Amino acid sequence: MIRAALTPRSGRTPQGAVAVVTGAAGAIGTEIALALDAAGAHLALVDLHRDGLEAVQARLSRPAQLIAADLTRAADITRIREEVIHWHGACHLLINNAGVVIVEPFEDSRTDTIETELNVNLLAPALLSREFFPWLRLGRDQGGAWQQGQIVTVVSMAGIIPIAESAVYTASKFGLRGLMLALAQRFAGQGVLVSSILPGGVDTGMLRHEATHGGSPLNFLSEPQTARQVAQAVLASIHRPRLERYVPYGDGLSGRLAMLWPGLLPRLTPLMNVLGERGRQRYLKTRGLTEVIPHDSAQTP
Amino acid sequence: MNEPTYLIIGAGPCGLSLARAFTQAGLSYEQVERHTDVGGIWDIENPGTPMYRSAHFISSKTTSAFLGFPMPADYPDYPTNRQILAYLRSFARTFGLYGRIRFGVGVLDVQEMPGGWQVAFTDGQVRTYAGVICATGTNWEPQMPELPGVFGGEVRHSVTYTSPDEFRGRRVLVLGAGNSGCDIACDAARSADAAFISMRRGYHFIPKRVFGRPADTLAENGPHLPAFIERPVMQGLLRLVTGDLTKLGLPKPDHRLFESHPIVNDQLLHHLAHGDIRVKGDVARLDGPDVVFRDGTREAVDLIICATGYTMNIPYARRYFEWKSERPDLYLTMFNRSHHNLFGLGYLETDGSLYPLADWMAHLLTQYLLEQRAYPGGPQPFDTLIREDRTDLSGGAHVDSPRHALYVQRRAFLTHLRALCRRLNWPEPDEAALSVPARQAVSA
Numbered sequence: 001m002i003r004a005a006l007t008p009r010s011g012r013t014p015q016g017a018v019a020v021v022t023g024a025a026g027a028i029g030t031e032i033a034l035a036l037d038a039a040g041a042h043l044a045l046v047d048l049h050r051d052g053l054e055a056v057q058a059r060l061s062r063p064a065q066l067i068a069a070d071l072t073r074a075a076d077i078t079r080i081r082e083e084v085i086h087w088h089g090a091c092h093l094l095i096n097n098a099g100v101v102i103v104e105p106f107e108d109s110r111t112d113t114i115e116t117e118l119n120v121n122l123l124a125p126a127l128l129s130r131e132f133f134p135w136l137r138l139g140r141d142q143g144g145a146w147q148q149g150q151i152v153t154v155v156s157m158a159g160i161i162p163i164a165e166s167a168v169y170t171a172s173k174f175g176l177r178g179l180m181l182a183l184a185q186r187f188a189g190q191g192v193l194v195s196s197i198l199p200g201g202v203d204t205g206m207l208r209h210e211a212t213h214g215g216s217p218l219n220f221l222s223e224p225q226t227a228r229q230v231a232q233a234v235l236a237s238i239h240r241p242r243l244e245r246y247v248p249y250g251d252g253l254s255g256r257l258a259m260l261w262p263g264l265l266p267r268l269t270p271l272m273n274v275l276g277e278r279g280r281q282r283y284l285k286t287r288g289l290t291e292v293i294p295h296d297s298a299q300t301p
Numbered sequence: 302m303n304e305p306t307y308l309i310i311g312a313g314p315c316g317l318s319l320a321r322a323f324t325q326a327g328l329s330y331e332q333v334e335r336h337t338d339v340g341g342i343w344d345i346e347n348p349g350t351p352m353y354r355s356a357h358f359i360s361s362k363t364t365s366a367f368l369g370f371p372m373p374a375d376y377p378d379y380p381t382n383r384q385i386l387a388y389l390r391s392f393a394r395t396f397g398l399y400g401r402i403r404f405g406v407g408v409l410d411v412q413e414m415p416g417g418w419q420v421a422f423t424d425g426q427v428r429t430y431a432g433v434i435c436a437t438g439t440n441w442e443p444q445m446p447e448l449p450g451v452f453g454g455e456v457r458h459s460v461t462y463t464s465p466d467e468f469r470g471r472r473v474l475v476l477g478a479g480n481s482g483c484d485i486a487c488d489a490a491r492s493a494d495a496a497f498i499s500m501r502r503g504y505h506f507i508p509k510r511v512f513g514r515p516a517d518t519l520a521e522n523g524p525h526l527p528a529f530i531e532r533p534v535m536q537g538l539l540r541l542v543t544g545d546l547t548k549l550g551l552p553k554p555d556h557r558l559f560e561s562h563p564i565v566n567d568q569l570l571h572h573l574a575h576g577d578i579r580v581k582g583d584v585a586r587l588d589g590p591d592v593v594f595r596d597g598t599r600e601a602v603d604l605i606i607c608a609t610g611y612t613m614n615i616p617y618a619r620r621y622f623e624w625k626s627e628r629p630d631l632y633l634t635m636f637n638r639s640h641h642n643l644f645g646l647g648y649l650e651t652d653g654s655l656y657p658l659a660d661w662m663a664h665l666l667t668q669y670l671l672e673q674r675a676y677p678g679g680p681q682p683f684d685t686l687i688r689e690d691r692t693d694l695s696g697g698a699h700v701d702s703p704r705h706a707l708y709v710q711r712r713a714f715l716t717h718l719r720a721l722c723r724r725l726n727w728p729e730p731d732e733a734a735l736s737v738p739a740r741q742a743v744s745a
């Protein structure tokens with residue numbers, strides 16, 4: 001509440017802006033949609049299935065545009081742009097939130113699951129950013145003040161710290177972080193802001209699945225964040241644009257510090273895994289979850 | 302599929318500017334002109350033109366030329382209407398625009414169709430186009446004031462005026478002190494038995510030349526100061542140059558400088574000083590041989606010329622435009638907000654020369670049509686601006702008069718167009734490229 005009081009009233013707000021949110025039916029996407037809706041944005045919500053989107057719509061104050069689309073298909077991505085522009089005539093905010101993690105040992109992975117992870121996590125944000133860029137750069141007039149268009153991308157701490165259990169996921173998020181850092185530079189002179197949110201473990205269905213199916217203990221180094229906290233970081237990035245925001249802040253700090261000498265990581269990892277494993281057990285207990293077959297036990301010390 | 306073809310209606314300065322832009326961009330177009338030649342109102346033979354023998358350009362030749370096509374060096378600072386006509390024709394010849402114009406054919410009606418526009422011509426033909434650009438000018442439908450009472454003399458609109466010979470031996474009253482009102486009043490001052498000019502309000506008069514240069518080149522090339530500095534400086538300068546105009550019988554302006562179109566004329570001041578013409582206030586009524594003014598005075602008059610301006614109209618497509626105080630409300634004075642690919646060019650009032658602005662607008666329109674290829678069937682980023690952008694182009698506050706309802710300040714307009722090019726990643730008009738004449742071969 002103190003936060004709210006300190007927020008400058010004159011600053012950027014999503015009030016009246018057209019915002020596209022991918023992965024909107026997921027836990028984080030839903031919270032982002034709710035937060036943007038409360039802030040007065042016009043929404044275009046994208047997810048794989050319409051029923052998930054309708055569940056989100058039921059919680060919004062105004063009708064949103066619901067777009068069922070498969071982000072692994074380039075044709076769907078063009079269609080998203082066409083439908084959004086056809087419906088709203090504009091796009092001021094692109095929230096690249098959709099992401100997938102497929103928990104399987106890399107050695108046994110299939111080509112198509114690797115492709116799916118890379119396509120959803122890395123290629124789709126790239127294509128969407130390209131499709132919407134001509135509209136984002138138009139910006140908009142907000143009550144007489146000029147407001148630039150913006151891309152906000154939910155990356156992941158896996159964009160900074162490699163996760164052995166999710167090698168392809170790591171690759172996709174490293175790529176995504178690099179893409180956004182590069183676009184931030186590239187678009188700076190062209191009137192479009194680019195921001196990334198890098199959350200650690202977030203308490204979503206995805207994380208529960210990881211917790212019970214042998215995902216990385218690193219997700220549990222610090223107490224998992226709520227989807228709401230991530231959504232708040234997205235809103236904060238719209239109000240006060242910043243290149244990157246870490247949720248929680250400390251994870252970003254330690255993660256970047258550790259990556260100064262990636263060679264030391266193998267030595268740090270056992271320790272971090274021990275700490276993370278404690279966190280994971282705590283998480284399982286507090287959520288009343290039980291472990292399914294830990295088929296990747298070889299890697300757990 | 303066939304290449305989309307567009308129709309340009311009118312071959313006045315604006316239609317010609319657009320034809321050059323389309324030609325150079327390789328867009329496929331047709332053009333019709335109901336008169337027998339190009340030039341618009343500047344052709345005194347064009348039936349219905351408001352042009353008169355003594356008319357000169359009000360903006361100076363240096364600021365008024367089409368981009369990349371300067372007016373001849375031997376032209377005076379303020380060319381005559383005949384010189385402007387010759388300039389326009391040489392423009393059309395140089396850029397090979399004549400070949401594509403159908404002369405003597407007017408547009409009767411325009412009809413929106415799925416994916417295009419159907420146009421009916423005066424020669425009975427009906428053709429369909431991907432888009433239509435109306436460039437038929439704003440000076441064709443005279444606006445007459447209500448003059449109560451009975452009058453023994455003659456009342457005419459200035460559109461019918463051509464030559465000072467009409468004034469010989471007559472007592473003439475000119476209504477309205479716009480730029481043509483002042484011109485015509487000066488003709489009357491020299492030729493009529495008695496001459497009066499009636500003005501409703503006071504205006505600022507700007508001499509055509511200051512410091513030995515055309516006044517508008519000063520505004521164009523001088524430092525761009527904020528209005529709150531520029532206004533007092535210019536107002537002070539004007540007082541030095543023209544002195545207190547109320548001494549000549551002119552009413553004191555009821556607005557600050559640049560808040561309304563200033564009158565660029567020093568001849569009227571000359572004739573006022575010599576008593577060849579007298580300033581009167583608003584007309585109250587007509588009374589037999591006399592005109593009675595608001596202040597109770599009366600003058601015997603036998604010819605009233607109403608230089609009271611024109612109503613903008615696009616008669617053949619009127620229903621597709623939104624009219625605000627008799628002006629079509631268009632984005633950037635050009636893009637129809639609710640009817641796709643129906644455009645207007647030249648439907649604006651501005652504080653300077655029109656032709657370079659016309660070239661800028663023609664350029665934007667060309668870019669827009671070129672970009673439609675990149676978004677077949679769908680909206681493009683510019684469509685978002687057509688819907689959303691409400692930037693004020695008037696450059697600040699203006700007197701509340703219908704004339705300034707859709708006033709465009711040249712400097713504010715150009716600044717905005719430049720910003721749009723940046724936001725859209727469109728090039729700015731390239732003067733060097735624009736100056737290259739058409740190749741002869743492509744006359745087929």
Ligand SMILES: Cc1cc2nc3c(=O)[nH]c(=O)nc-3n(C[C@H](O)[C@H](O)[C@H](O)COP(=O)(O)OP(=O)(O)OC[C@H]3O[C@@H](n4cnc5c(N)ncnc54)[C@H](O)[C@@H]3O)c2cc1C
Pocket residue numbers: 310311312313314315316333334335336339340341342343347351352356357358359360361365406407408409436437438439440481617646647653654655656
């Ligand atoms: C006295 C006077 C002084 C001016 N001085 C200046 C100046 O100093 N500087 C400046 O920049 N501007 C000046 N102007 C503004 C003037 O309006 C422009 O110079 C210019 O003529 C406008 O060009 P246009 O092409 O829009 O219209 P127009 O010149 O009116 O041309 C329109 C053309 O369309 C044709 N047409 C009309 N209806 C149809 C139809 N249904 N079908 C086919 N063809 C049709 C007409 O025959 C005409 O040829 C002055 C205007 C006046 C009246």
